[in-house]
Amino acid sequence: MTKCDGIYVCAKCGYELFSSICKYEHSSPWPAFTQTVHEDSVSKYAERRDALKVSCGKCGNGLGHEFLNDGPKRGQSRF
Structure with missing residues (x-):
């Protein structure tokens, strides 16, 4: 997982998506944001x-x- 500070943007268009301020360690190999x-x-849109x-x-x-109720705090989602 990358440890870079800053804003994570869409690889296709460059739109701002997530900030490293809202990033946290998760058991997934992918970056996790709140x-x-x-x-x-x-x-x-609903998939599961x-x-x-x-x-x-x-x-x-x-x-x-976005995984519902799987964030670092009770009831919080993670991306």
Whole structure:
């Protein structure tokens, strides 16, 4: 997992997605974040009961999932 500070952007269009301030260690090999930079940084749609499919809010590039109730605090989601 990368340890870089700063803003993580969409690889396709460069739109701001996540800040390293909201990043935390998780058992997943992928970076984990608790929130997005902007309210419209990502778009989501239901895929499973415990997760939402997430894509860039600007260009629609696939980003992965938001896992519901799997964040560092009780009831918090993680991206």
